[in-house]
Amino acid sequence: MDYRTDAPTILRDFLTYHEAIQGHSKKTVDEYYLDLRNFFRYIKLEKNLIPRSTEFDDIDISDVDLDLVQKVNLSDVYSYMNYLSRDRAQHPNSAQTDYGLKATSRARKVAAIRSFYKYLTNKAKLLTENPMQDLDAPKMKKALPRYLDLEGSIQLLESVDGDFLERDRCILVLFLNCGLRISELIGLNLTDVRSDQLRVLGKGNKERILYLNEACIQAIQDYLAVRDNQRAIDKNALFLSRRRTRISKAAVEKLVKKYLLKAGLDSTQYSPHKLRHTAATLMLQNGVDVRTLQEVLGHENLNTTQIYTHVDNENLRAAAKANPLGHVKPKKKQGSESEDLQG
Numbered sequence: 001m002d003y004r005t006d007a008p009t010i011l012r013d014f015l016t017y018h019e020a021i022q023g024h025s026k027k028t029v030d031e032y033y034l035d036l037r038n039f040f041r042y043i044k045l046e047k048n049l050i051p052r053s054t055e056f057d058d059i060d061i062s063d064v065d066l067d068l069v070q071k072v073n074l075s076d077v078y079s080y081m082n083y084l085s086r087d088r089a090q091h092p093n094s095a096q097t098d099y100g101l102k103a104t105s106r107a108r109k110v111a112a113i114r115s116f117y118k119y120l121t122n123k124a125k126l127l128t129e130n131p132m133q134d135l136d137a138p139k140m141k142k143a144l145p146r147y148l149d150l151e152g153s154i155q156l157l158e159s160v161d162g163d164f165l166e167r168d169r170c171i172l173v174l175f176l177n178c179g180l181r182i183s184e185l186i187g188l189n190l191t192d193v194r195s196d197q198l199r200v201l202g203k204g205n206k207e208r209i210l211y212l213n214e215a216c217i218q219a220i221q222d223y224l225a226v227r228d229n230q231r232a233i234d235k236n237a238l239f240l241s242r243r244r245t246r247i248s249k250a251a252v253e254k255l256v257k258k259y260l261l262k263a264g265l266d267s268t269q270y271s272p273h274k275l276r277h278t279a280a281t282l283m284l285q286n287g288v289d290v291r292t293l294q295e296v297l298g299h300e301n302l303n304t305t306q307i308y309t310h311v312d313n314e315n316l317r318a319a320a321k322a323n324p325l326g327h328v329k330p331k332k333k334q335g336s337e338s339e340d341l342q343g
Contacts, residue, residue: 003033008064010126011036014119023205035112040064042080043072066126073131077113081106081138103138110137146269147278148176159263166223167239168255173219174198175256175272178210179279179297182272186247188238193220202298210296280308 003015015033018024024032041059044050049068050059084101117132148156153176160169174180184200192199196217198210212220228244229235237246256272276297283293294305 001030001033003030007033007037008062010064010066010069011116013124014116017119017123025205031108032112032115035109036116037061039080039109039113040068042083043068043076046076046079047071069120070127070131074135077110077132077135081110084109085138106138110135146274147281148265148270148275150282152263152265153278153282155263156259156265159259164242166226168259170219170223171239171252171255172259172275173215175275176279176282177213177216179276179283181276181298182249182252184298185272186239186249186252189236190238191236192238200298203300206298208295208298277308280305284308
């Protein structure tokens, strides 16, 4: 799949703008294309532009143009959202699959549609008014992030052993101390380590500098001492796989699960991203303010960071203790004292 050859011109121009000008990653742009392709497949079907018997995934969108795009209204989008929440297969290529996409998946598709129409109105100037200006996203359940406590984090680090001990421990140390995303960790290059600083390339190709504490510096030094640069196929990559190429996302997920199990922790509840949550929570619990944490984590919006303030908030705990009713104990039943004596 390559949107540069597969997408109709109006979509291709939008996707090229996001990749070339906005600096979005190839993965993000490809996801935008898939989301918009499915949306316009649905629109063609609903507007009877193709036979109703056509298989959804076989619908061709190469003829999608401005004329069709500007005929779409909010009702069409909400109808599409209803289709996604009820009838869309969660795993289209599986014979056994549940139906109905979760709110998070639907929200991403709304974001793609909204961004596309905003581009057509404000950048390409192909629309005079944005029909998706008031498009609402699905309401999502706000779940508090899962994280390891300090004791669990230490257990995890102490569980590391084997042929790749220095590499694996360094990966876990960086997750737990720096709060890296898995994509950021596997993307690290040797040149990104600069004394007590780490250059990180985050979402949207946004660069940030993290300061390394003593544990991170030591872990990196220990790993670099055994990393054989002469045998590395990818000489730039900081973390190498068994085959001496850049370590993959799947390999990192596998090693995290392995050490969680070895440490006696629930590997079904935790993941590399949960280790990022752990780093954020431990920093907040130990005096880091939320705006500094926002910079450390590379969050564009402060609201994203503030979810961690609800995980273990000492002010909320103090508020509960301050209520004078918190010290009121139930009275003993009358006669209980004499009954105790008789007994």
